[in-house]
Amino acid sequence: MRRTLLVRGLVAGLLALLVIPASAMAQDAPIPIADVKGELDNTWVIVAAALVFFMQAGFALLEIGMSRGKNAGAGIAKILVNFAIISIVWWAVGFGIAFGGTGKWIGDSGWFFQFGRDVGGEPADNGTAAFFIFQFMFAAVSLAIVWGTTLERIKFIAYPIFAIVFGAIIYPLIAHWGFGGGLFATFGNGVQDFAGSSVVHLTGATAAFAACLLLGPRKGKYGADGKPRAIPGHNMPLVGLGVIILWLGWFGFNGGSTLGTSDNAFASVVSVTNLGAAGGVIGAVIALGLTLKKMDVGMIGNGAIAGLVAITAPSGYVEFWAAPIIGLVGGLIVVFGVLAIDKLIDDPIGATSAHGLAGIWGTLACGIFASPRLVESVGIGDPGLWYSGSFKQLGYQALAVIIVFAVVFILSYLTFFIIKKTVGLRVSDQEEDAGLDISEHGMYGYPEQFIPAPELIGYGAAPTTKEATA
C-alpha cells in the first residue's frame, strides 16, 4: 500500500516537471527551427564525444587484461596521464593544425581554442566547441592505440614526451589531411575516410609499430629456437569487458562523425557500424576454425575490434549489405595478421593487426563498396569499384594509406629514437622481471597477490560458526 502511494507520488512529480517548463515556454516567442536543429546537432555530437571518451576505459581494460598481473596498475596511470597531456596539447596546438583552415598542408588558426576566437576564418561558437571536443576524443583514441604494442616493458617517461609530439604534430597533421580539408581532399574528389580507419587507427597502429621496433620483444617472448611463445594476459574477462566498451564507444565514434542528426544519417551509420563489428567476430571465428581449431577468446575480441576498425572509414559511404562483408574480411585479416606478425615483433594485444591491417582494409573498402547515393550525400570522392567499375577511387584510397603510413612511421620512429637515445625507452631487465607496477609506480596493481600473506596488515581467519563447531 505504502509502495503504491510512493510510486504515484513519483509519477505525479515527474509529470509536473514535464508540464511546467512546457507551459512556461508557451508564453515566449517561438524558437526558430534552425536554432533547434543546431542545438540538436550539438547535443548528438557531445553525446557521441562522451561515448568516444568511454573508449579510453575500453583500451585500459583490454590492455590490462592482456598484460600480466604485475603490470596491471601501470595501465591505469598510462591512460590517465596520456589523456590529460593530449587534452592540453590538443587545445593549445593540435586543433589549430588539424582544423584551423583548409590549407593544403596545415591549419593556421584556432590556437588555444576559445569562444569567439578565429578558427578557419569564423569565430568559434558552441558548434565549434562541440566539434573541438569531439575531434579531440579521436586524437586521444589514436594515442591510446599507440601504446598497445609497448605493454609490460616501456618506461613511463616515454608517455608524456611522445604524447606531446603526437598530440601537437603527428596526429593533427594526418587529421588535417584526412578530415580538415588538407592534402587528401585534393586527390580526385577527395579520399573517403568517414570516421578514421586511416586517420585515427592506422596512424595509431603505425606509431605503435615504430615503438615496437625500437623497444624489442618482452623478455622470454622468443625461445632459444626463435619461435614466439605465449605470454598469457592475466584476466580474459577484463579483455572481454574492454572489447564490449569499445564496441559501445564506436557507436559514438562512427555515428558522431555525421556531426549532426540531419537525414537520420547517424542512425544509418550506427547500424552499419554494428553490422561491421558482427562481421568481424564471425570472420575471426571462421579464421580460428581454419587455423588454431580453438575458439581463442582474445582473438574473437580482436575480431570485433578489427570489424569495427574496418567499418570506420566506410560507415558513412556504404549500404547495409556491404557492412558485414567489410567486417568479416577485417576479422579474417586480424587472425592471420596476428599469427604472422607474432613471428616477427612482440605486439601483446595485436594493435598492429587490429588497428593497422584492418585500418588499411577499411580505407580500401571505401574504394570498393562506396555507394553512389551516399557518396553524393556526403560529397566526398566517387562511388567504389562495385558500382562504378572504376579503380580510380580505390587508387586514391591506397595512395592515402601509403602516405599515412610513411609520414607517421618516419615521424614516430624519429621521436621514439630520440627518446631511446636520451631518457631511454625501455626499463631494465630486473625492472621488467619485477613488473612495471612495482618498478615504475612503487606499488602493485593487485597488492594481495604480491605482498606475502604474513606481511599483509589486518588479515585473519573468520570466527568459527556454530554449525562448524557443533
Added chain:
Amino acid sequence: MKMVVAYIRHEAFEPIRTELLELGFPSISVTEVKGSGRQRGITEHYRGATVTNYLRPKIKLECVVAAGDVGTVVDTVLKHARTGAVGDGKVFILPVEESYRIRTGESGDETLQLHPDASSENG
C-alpha cells in the same frame, strides 16, 4: 636416495629445468615460497603511505635422486642460479629413507629419475 631442495630466483628456474630435462631428471616438484635472508626487502607506496615487505618471493625446487646423481643436480642448480648478488638462494641435501611409485607399487631407486639410457616405456 637424497632429496635436493633448492631455493632459487624465479628467472633461474627455466634454464635449470631445461638442463635437468636434458640430463634425464624430469621428476621435480616446484613451490612458490616467500622467505627472508640477507637480501633486503622492498618498500611500496600507496597514495603516500608506505608498506615494507621483508619476505621475498622465491622458487623452491625439490628433486629426489639416487645418491650418485646428487652432484650432477647440484652442479646444474649452481651453474644457472648464481648471479653473484645477494638473494641467489641456497641448496640443501636431505637423506630420503624410502620411495614408492603409487601406480605400480615399486620401491627404491627404480622409482626415481628417468635417465637418458633408461627405456622410454617408463615415460
